[in-house]
Amino acid sequence: MALAIEIASWVLLMSGSALLLIGGIGLIRFPDFYSRVQAAGLTDTLCSIFILTGLMLQADSVPLAAKILFTLLFLLFTGPTASHALAKTAHHDGLRPWKRNDGGASSNR
Amino acid sequence: MTRYTVTLTLVLAVLWLLLSGMWTHPIILPLGAASVALTVWLSHRLDIVDRESDPVHLVVPSIKYWPWLLGQILRANLQVARRILGNPRDLSPRMARVRLTQQSDLGRSIFANSITLTPGTVTIRVAEREILYYAISEDLVAELDEGEMDRRVTRLEKEL
Numbered sequence: 643m644a645l646a647i648e649i650a651s652w653v654l655l656m657s658g659s660a661l662l663l664i665g666g667i668g669l670i671r672f673p674d675f676y677s678r679v680q681a682a683g684l685t686d687t688l689c690s691i692f693i694l695t696g697l698m699l700q701a702d703s704v705p706l707a708a709k710i711l712f713t714l715l716f717l718l719f720t721g722p723t724a725s726h727a728l729a730k731t732a733h734h735d736g737l738r739p740w741k742r743n744d745g746g747a748s749s750n751r
Numbered sequence: 752m753t754r755y756t757v758t759l760t761l762v763l764a765v766l767w768l769l770l771s772g773m774w775t776h777p778i779i780l781p782l783g784a785a786s787v788a789l790t791v792w793l794s795h796r797l798d799i800v801d802r803e804s805d806p807v808h809l810v811v812p813s814i815k816y817w818p819w820l821l822g823q824i825l826r827a828n829l830q831v832a833r834r835i836l837g838n839p840r841d842l843s844p845r846m847a848r849v850r851l852t853q854q855s856d857l858g859r860s861i862f863a864n865s866i867t868l869t870p871g872t873v874t875i876r877v878a879e880r881e882i883l884y885y886a887i888s889e890d891l892v893a894e895l896d897e898g899e900m901d902r903r904v905t906r907l908e909k910e911l
């Protein structure tokens with residue numbers, strides 16, 4: 643049982659780390675502001691779910707696991723708010739989404 | 752004693768127990784009980800113990816909605832990850848609009864937040880009858896247009 647929990651915990655931690663890495667790569671590779679917000683969304687959502695659930699399985703007491711769970715819940719409630727605020731401000735300022743034949747300009751106001 | 756007083760006391764007590772971890776301490780535990788009692792009394796004096804500040808009625812409907820939302824988040828994450836590792840220039844991003852059928856502000860914000868929470872789409876503006884959002888590709892637009900998320904949030908709203 644302890645071994646199963648340990649394995650599950652490490653699988654979650656490793657896949658979370660992989661997603662974090664992919665999110666970081668996306669942040670660089672994606673063409674414009676809006677799509678980069680989406681890449682950051684990867685680290686906001688599934689990555690934090692995986693890593694914090696993995697850590698919860700490592701916790702040796704209920705209060706510790708509960709604190710990690712609260713952290714996860716707060717992240718899941720505040721993450722979208724931040725993404726939305728960024729995207730809305732960009733839209734308000736007239737930034738248009740990237741189009742395939744724009745020639746790579748990341749901002750074309 | 753309204754039912755909101757009871758639920759507020761319960762929520763505060765459980766929160767205190769979980770955050771402190773002092774379940775048997777002879778001095779700290781009574782202090783915790785006292786601080787819960789003080790908080791409930793102060794909330795009563797402020798007259799803020801009501802349905803909005805103590806939304807326990809959200810718990811059961813949310814627990815039914817979240818597993819589905821988590822599934823969507825998982826799927827959307829894998830899609831975006833595939834795009835990042837594939838050709839990132841192979842995107843078809845655009846602004847799009849989706850109709851919403853929720854009646855309350857709470858329902859609309861749950862829908863708007865669900866759109867933002869699934870990677871690949873982010874809510875820009877919420878209006879009475881529609882949401883303006885950004886989607887990273889055309890198939891995500893088609894998926895939202897199909898309307899399953901909207902239907903599920905409306906069903907969740909009706910249970911509140």
